[in-house]
Amino acid sequence: MPCLPLLLPLLLLALSALALPSPPRPPLLKERVLPPRTWHPLSRAPPAHTLRLRLALAQPRMQDLHSQLLERSDPAHPHYGRWMSKAEVEALAAPAPESVDAVEEWLAAAGVDLRGAERSPAGDALTLTLPVALAEALLSTEYHLFAHRTTGEHIVRTTEYSLPRSVHAHIRSVQPTTLFSRPRALRSPLHALQPTAFHALDQAAGALSEASSCKSLVTPACLQSLYATAGYAASANATALGITGYLEQYANAEDLQEFYRGYAESAVGSSFQTVLINGGQNTQTASAAGTEANLDTQYAGALTYPVPNTFYSTGGSPPFTPDDAESSNTNEPYADWLAYVLALDELPAVVSTSYGDDEQTVPESYAQTVCDQFAQLGARGVSVIFASGDFGVGPSASECYSNDGANRAMFIPNFPASCPFVTTVGATTSSGPEVAAGFSGGGFSNYFPQPSYQASAVASFLSTLGSEYTGLYNASGRAYPDVSAQGENFLIYVGGYPGSVDGTSCSAPTFASIITLLNDALVRAGKPTLGFLNPFLYGAGLAGLTDITSGSNAGCGTKGFQAGEGWDPVTGLGTPVFTTLRALAGA
Structure with missing residues (x-):
């Protein structure tokens, strides 16, 4: 048996070791x-x-919110149209x-x-x-x-x-x-209209009300004819439309009136409400007039008058002090806008956004978070509409590679267009028939799985596509666009002068305006607004869309996907027919 003097130091050493604090665990x-x-x-x-x-x-309860949203958006479900209150959504979020x-x-x-x-x-x-x-x-x-x-x-x-x-x-x-990410406006630069050509258009103003005139120059009247809203008289009180503005894009009031005088005479004297968010501005000089902001507000206002329209001008998040590092706030803007609107008790029934960026420049965790905030809006009965992008399946071939270290060739999906809780709008051109615009963004998300509401439609397309482009896209991802609308040669006023623009930035507010009119008819009939649109569009509303079967969206050094019968990642399910959609929605 060891002697006590020998055991005592060992015991004291053990006790002192126990008394020492554990080293901090690394993050x-x-x-x-x-x-x-x-x-x-x-x-x-x-x-x-x-x-x-x-x-x-x-x-922890976000999946419950997703389930509630899909139930209330499904026309076949007994809870259809029973949109949640702000408090109910916040409890699940x-x-x-x-x-x-x-x-x-x-x-x-x-x-x-x-x-x-x-x-x-x-x-x-x-x-x-x-x-x-x-x-x-x-x-x-x-x-x-x-x-x-x-x-x-x-x-x-x-x-x-x-x-x-x-x-x-x-x-x-x-x-x-x-x-x-660097969110960008999804439209082309402004193309000036030559005075002689513009004068000839003014002389033929009556012809601009025909759907066929969309082949040469798009105006509100030709869209009203093409998408069957001509003659519908909306209310000033039933519903509302929101338009988002970012990147110092200012909607000019004088340009709006000039546009109305030529192409929406009944709306002359009316305007949109401007809401400033996080340092957003409302600069009204002609030189500050924004092509994107003017495009969105001029067409939304002309197509939905007298429905109230709100333009959200979102700036950087104050407080911000420019320094040698950055000259402006570079926080991603959707989060600032979402933080503002989710705090509101009353929301517009439709919100249109014509901005986006490459999905892979947005970390997946952040994309999931933002997408879930769009789901919160949908659960409260808001139709969240995004442009699909203007680079087809991706930009130039030299940029179509993964950014994960593998450097593999791939198509480049767009975000937030790839979020499954928004309705994404691609672009068409011409009329009689419409065809896909070559720049129309479309493809498959690498972040979000394919939602059930579109599984059947996408499966039909993939069976036709076969092995073409295998490995360049995620066949099990959320597929977009969902629908489409005209996107080329839109006449607008900027800085006092007429011009024309192209892009899915044209398509998104056009489709959003059609949905706004549908909501107007529904509310006046004592029914709820459409809210999150996709389950309706892929189901009961499908017959109210004109299938676009020709054209493709080139990109990444390829001809891109081909439009065809049924859903395709160029024009989605097709373009809207207001009168048919109204009947299908029960208004």
Whole structure:
């Protein structure tokens, strides 16, 4: 038996080891990306540079919200059209209390003053204004200044970040970190109309009311004839339409009246309401008139008059102090707009957005978070409509590669067009018959699985496509566009002068206007608005769409997908026929 003097030091050593604190466990990697080829790092970000850091918290009941949304959007379901209240949606979108507690304890321990934090209505997002130095410490990362190889723009981003184990499972995403997207307006530059050609059009104003005139120049009257809304008298009180504006795009009131005087005489003197969000402006000088903003508001107003229209001008998130790193706020804008509208008690029944970016420049966690916010709008009865993009299946062949390190050739889907909880609109041209516009964005998401409402329609297309393009697209992904509308040669006024533009930016507000008129008819008949459209369009509403069977959407060095009978990733299910859709919707 060992003697006590020998055992005692060993016992004391063991006890002292037990008393020592355990070393801190290292944080867990949350997200890592490769910067897109179009961005290259310049230097470390200035430590004092201010970031608007948005933390999206885990939402354990989001699948319940998805289920509720699909039930209430399905004309065959007994809950169809019973849209949820703001409080009901927020209850399903809310994080678990333990998630809130864990995140707040972590932030407080790190010295973050939570009194200045902004909280979303459902409590699922926390926004903090922090210097880069503190953000780096929180996220165990390093921020760098990146420059865009083509435009020279600068942004402050990181390629990876980590979170403590105590909060890792409680947070969905943190941005701006790995988000390199640059949302762009989905339309061509303004093409000036020569005075002689424009005078000839004015002399033939009556002919512009015929559907066939869409072959040469699109006006509200030709769209009304083509899509069968001519003669429908809307109400000023039944429903409302929202138009989103980003990237310092300002809708000009004088241009609107000039456009109305020529092409929507009954609307002269009326206008849209402008709502400023997060530093958005309403600059009304002729030089500041935005082609995108004017296009959207002029056609939405002309096609839906006298339905109230709202233009949301979303800027950067204040407070923001320009410095040597960035000259403007580069937070992704959809989140700012969503934070604003989800807090509203009353929402427009339809919202049209003509902006998007390559899906792979948006981290998947962030895309999922934003898409779920669109689902929240849908559950409250809002039809969320997006343009499908203007690069067919992708841009030039040199850019059609994955950004995951594998560098594999692939088509490039667009986001938010690829979100399954929005209705995505492609482009057509000509008339009698309409054909696919060659730039019409379409394809398959690499992030979102194919929703049940479109499975049958997409399967029919894929069986026809066969093995063509195998490996270039995700056949099991959410497929888009859902529908289409005219997208070439739209006459607009910008800065006091007429011009024409092309793009799915033309198509989205056109289709949104048709849905707005359908909602007007439904509400006046004592029925709910259409809300999330896709289950209706792929089902009972299909007979109210004109199938587009010719044309393709070239891109990535290929001829792209081919339009054909049934759904296709060029023109979707087709273009709207208002009178038929109205009957099918029961109005």
